Amino acid sequence: MLKSATNRADGQRHSMAQRIERALLDEIGTGDLRPGQRLDEVGLARRFGASRTPVREALSRLTAQGILVQGERRGVFVAEYSREELSQIFEAMHEIEAACARIASQRLTLLSRSEIEAAQVACVAAAEIGDRSQYLRANESFHLAIYRATGNPYIAEIASEFRRRTGPFRAKKFETRDDLLASARSHAELINDIFSEDSATASRSMRSHMTASFLETLRAN
Amino acid sequence: MLKSATNRADGQRHSMAQRIERALLDEIGTGDLRPGQRLDEVGLARRFGASRTPVREALSRLTAQGILVQGERRGVFVAEYSREELSQIFEAMHEIEAACARIASQRLTLLSRSEIEAAQVACVAAAEIGDRSQYLRANESFHLAIYRATGNPYIAEIASEFRRRTGPFRAKKFETRDDLLASARSHAELINDIFSEDSATASRSMRSHMTASFLETLRAN
DNA sequence: TCTTTTCTTTTTGTATACAAAATTGCGACA
DNA sequence: TGTCGCAATTTTGTATACAAAAAGAAAAGA
Structure with missing residues (x-):
């Protein structure tokens, strides 16, 4: 060859x-x-x-x-994780995601705002037609857009890595069209809080988004 | 072979x-x-x-x-980093270290307390005799002990990775015996604040420790 | 002398071969 | 029937060979 x-x-x-x-x-x-x-x-x-x-x-x-x-x-x-390990991973992911939201809210640019919004539009579209794999991709773009908005490729890389690691577990929680719609609605709130440019609010909002995501993931696994 | x-x-x-x-x-x-x-x-x-x-x-x-x-x-x-890249890496490291300090302060056990204390004793000893490479090892043990105290191996691993990545740059700031002693004194404050078991204090203290470390690192590179 | 081209050397990526462990399956013996 | 030991097989880690690409050097032409 x-x-x-x-x-x-x-x-x-x-x-x-x-x-x-x-x-x-x-x-x-x-x-x-x-x-x-x-x-x-x-x-x-x-x-x-x-x-x-x-x-x-x-x-x-x-x-x-x-x-x-x-x-x-x-x-x-x-890699396969027990309940205990999963919650540890999600705890770590919480911290990183919250930090990303906080930093992103402080450094928003027109470009990063529109990237986040565009990804959200794609999420809503995928959720409405109930296309699971399309939603998974759009959801990933959405979060990657937030990571990029930090302007810090290093923290963005860590966040992405956790996302990849937890991917197979989080994927399980998206079964019905309603699951997708609920996730998209949660995004909407998150966007509001990040775009408020109040870092404490952004961070808190991301934490609550992640907590909800974690609980659903645990239920599905 | x-x-x-x-x-x-x-x-x-x-x-x-x-x-x-x-x-x-x-x-x-x-x-x-x-x-x-x-x-x-x-x-x-x-x-x-x-x-x-x-x-x-x-x-x-x-x-x-x-x-x-x-x-x-x-x-x-x-890997070689510009000033800009270094400050991005340190920003990410700040976040992780602060999260570690916060979590550790909430989950302190007798064992983790004594591990941290033992590492600090070794730091002081190395600083007093002015042994640079011994101090580097003791300093690493000290921070690893804090990471371990989180009880979360995943966030500990991320923190360790950043420490490894920044190692060659941070190492440059330890030249004289006074540098070592100053670092050890900074540790002492940090320990106090983490052992206070007030997570906000612990996190704030770690941020200030890291900020100081970063500024010195920038000066040395 | 400078540029361009060609040849040589280095470097990189992959294939294959092989030896040491580890695992499995089988049979002997209790 | 159970278990112990041994051979056969699989799996892993490393060495070596080789081909493609790139870098470097040398030579030819302007």
């Missing part, structure tokens, strides 16, 4: 290892790969038409990010 | 890749490897008496953690 960093039709110039990492991240995010599932190196290599080397690199990086965990004995698994 | 996950005299059972990762992390933390320095795969392989494969794995994981960065063109480098 040729070296993989080839020019692709889509113009992307990723290496095979990066492509595999992306693909796995995506499958985990959408819940396609379930927490606790074992990832077999040779199996993945066959699936992606590559050798074990780039698969190994992808798995290693995902492990370093906490998306995957190395089993005590054998194999790499999609 | 034999497979590397051998039983070692020190009882450690790390793979070669893990050992290389640790070693590099250590050298970066102590400032032995400078920000901006290029890490050559074959050179490292020779240095560690291994092949490129485990070196590659270590570099890949450190890159995923943001300790190293992939240069646009060629090579992996120790």
